[in-house]
Amino acid sequence: MLDPPEGFLADEPSAVGCPAALTPKRDFGLWLLQNGEWQAAHNYYLVGRFQESTHESRVGLALSLLRLNRPREAQRWLQPDSSTSETLLLAHACRRTGDSERALNMGLRLERSARESWLRKCGASVALAAALDIGTEAAADSVRSTLAVLFDEEELPAFTAQLEHVCGSTPGWLSALASALLPGSGQAINGYVADGITALTACTFLGWATAAAFRDGNTPGGLFFGGLFLFGYTANVHAARTAPAVRREQLRSRLRDLIESRCDPVLEALRAFEGG
The missing domain is CATH 1.10.287 (Helix Hairpins)
Structure with a gap:
């Protein structure tokens, strides 16, 4: 049984896999995510007080599902047009389910259009990983401009050479x-x-x-x-x-x-x- 952190106010009991439904100063679902209680967080966001489809509930649910290695379910809950963070999670989920082409395109779009540096970095990482999964010269060419987001000038030549080898090796x-x-x-x-x-x-x-x-x-x-x-x-x-x-x-x-x-x-x- 989990003990609520200090600053959380107990409300009525709830059969959602958590000790109780809480009305916290900060969201109890967030606390569950922070403490690695993925299943409890999933239950909380799914059938707790976030039954309505809000950005917070969708992201929290997707995060818990991805940590539970259930990317297909995470895809169903995300609305990529509503926020860049949901687009990121959907791109990652697409790659985990084998839809690497879609993950590549979404990752590149994030890397090029997101204002936050962490989102650009995440978009680049998803795009690069998807390009490796696809393994074609066209995929490698499409992510060449994103390499500098994750690697410095000294690392770029070695990584580029290895990427080209993966995507264009001898038949x-x-x-x-x-x-x-x-x-x-x-x-x-x-x-x-x-x-x-x-x-x-x-x-x-x-x-x-x-x-x-x-x-x-x-x-x-x-x-x-x-x-x-x-x-x-x-x-x-x-x-x-x-x-x-x-x-x-x-x-x-x-x-x-x-x-x-x-x-x-x-x-x-x-x-x-x-x-x-």
């Missing part, structure tokens, strides 16, 4: 073709140099051992080493074909973590909600 078939012609080259051109050297060394040794065994009349040994060579060569081509996708996913995950470390849209929206 899998081209890497496979390269490794078919020269074992290990497909892995190397995707950044896995050690794997490429290992593949080249193994295929070279097994090819030499196969040829030497047949040259010496050792047919069983030739078949054995030939089988190993065929297996290693096939594995090398397969690894080269999947290397671009693996590399993209690793970079995508790293860049997402970096973006979230600079700006968490839900956390920033909660801070603004607290200040309001």
Whole structure:
């Protein structure tokens, strides 16, 4: 059972998942959000004294639903045309539900039109994360101008290069073709140099051992080493074909973590909600 903070006046009891419905000097739902009581906050905003659709009730409900990992429900309650903060939360919810194109457009619109610096920063973070999810050169180009909002001049070149790699890496078939012609080259051109050297060394040794065994009349040994060579060569081509996708996913995950470390849209929206 939660104890109301000092300055909150108890009213009649309420079966909304909270100890009581309160008529506070500041909203009790806000206090629930501040203390991580997401389910109680959700119940409070949904069936408590905020049954009418107000900006405060919609934002509070969306914040609690996003923290409860229920973005689809959060989308239903938000009205993006009513405020920029609701637009931000809706953009974040869209990205969480896989509607990355819409999240990208809304994030870019926020970054370019919002007056508050924290909203521009959040819009940029949502747009960048959505561009990573989409993973196309067009998406990368659309967010290029927003990078300076989150990264300083020293960080920009490295982040830009990684973003371009994620959204425009070597096609899998081209890497496979390269490794078919020269074992290990497909892995190397995707950044896995050690794997490429290992593949080249193994295929070279097994090819030499196969040829030497047949040259010496050792047919069983030739078949054995030939089988190993065929297996290693096939594995090398397969690894080269999947290397671009693996590399993209690793970079995508790293860049997402970096973006979230600079700006968490839900956390920033909660801070603004607290200040309001």
